[in-house]
Amino acid sequence: MPDRRASLVSGALLALLLAVVAAPLAVVVAGSVVDPRLLGLSSETWIGASRPAGWFSYVLELYGRQLGRSAVLASITVALCFALGFPAAYGLAARRGRLAASLRIAFDAPLAVPGLAVAIGLLLAYPGGRASGITLAAGHLLYALPFFVRAAGNALSSGGLPELEEAAAAAGASRWQRLRRIVLPVARPGILAGGLMAFTISWGEFNVSFLLATPTTQTYPSALYLTYTTNSFPVAAAATTLFLAAALPALWLLQHVAAGEAAQFGEAA
């Protein structure tokens, strides 16, 4: 039966893709906790016996600041996404005209521009914003905001919101009451999905950050570049495992709160 053969081929291809993604990750995670000589990857003396936390404590000593900074910056990015992106999605939700169409395109526009171009532009336009990290946060927000606006917008346009708001208004609810009791609950799944995407984008962002960061604002992906170019394999593997340890739960949650939204995330910069 040709259908069956076709799905066997698809299954085999899927298994191949999964193996291609899983294999290097498995080697790296294993390399951070077992003797890398077992993997044939390093002749480094294994310190697992003398340091109970293995290489992780060493990585935290070296790059703990960058790790903390990335966590803070990702949280700020999520908060700013909500502050700017939720009103934008609400204002666009029921709108069909020319203006709304151009605004939607404008909000997506940064995704079509390479991060390095954005970084150079920000640096030239605001030379003083580098030390404080303001331009760095702006760069992260530029790439996270489109996903947040889309996710919140999808949630707002799928819940029969205009009818609900009309009914509440007819019952005498003020704009503020409607916003709090109706609009926000309807938007909640989108806000959650958009927030998780914003976190993940900021957590892994390198293209903008590498140029915009100073030694005092350097983020974890740039620290990873440092460890790859200067440290031995077990240290680099442990550093990468720490990176995964935050990315994996965020993506897992994203799959569970909004599997449909996760697909759009394919466009992350």
Add this chain to the structure above:
Amino acid sequence: MSARPAPAPSAAWTAPAAIFLIAAFVVPAGALLRAASLGSVGGFFAELLAVWTQPHTRRALGNGVLLSAGVSAAAMVLCLAPARLLASRRFRGRGAARLLLSLPLAFSGVIVGFLAIVMFGRVGFVPALSRALFGRPFGAGVAYALPGLILAYLFFEIPRAVLTLEAAFARLDPEIDAAARSLGAGRLDRLRRVTLPALRPALAGTFATTFAVSLGSYGAALILSRRFSVLPVEIYQEFTAFGNDAGACAMAIWLTVLSALVSGWAAREASRA
């Protein structure tokens, strides 16, 4: 109190985001254009032209475009059938498979470059395994040559391609395929005449996304390639090491134009559907 309809939220709600966009996107774009025009005696267009006339930047630009286009096309072909499977079947481990495939979305090119070295470096896992099994270190050092860069970019683009194509397959109307089948259309005919035309906008969108991401990413090339340079690496070096702002900006403008052209083409395909 008399009932009144709720007024639709005004467009003014978009103002905070719009103001941010102007300050963080439009103004910097202006600064970029201005810096490109302040460089050589010939001004803006001379600087833009120089990107094409200087051999090393022309090569880096060509390398990046060819690599990005080739890898994007390859990722699309590789991912079509698996994406369809993920969209149409409910099987055990489907959630785990999608989670695993979405994981590299959070990676920068730097991590992907490191993974390539871990697998195919001079003391990579694959050569070590192959030496243990067959006595010969197959694939040692591949990571640092062009095949390694291609593998790294593929690793980067496969998740994007699979997930966006899966969403597209999920939106397809199965009735149309069933109708074509009952009219006697064969498998290949249906794929060529029904499925692929219906997927056209999604295919264009997937290609544009993977192309733009590949073209703008430089972490993998920074880590891996010694001889094979791509444009963002050149931009980074011109800007930071040589202080050539105008040249770096001119290259960044070309990179943006190419990326925006492909995105615009995909957006037109999508709106036509």
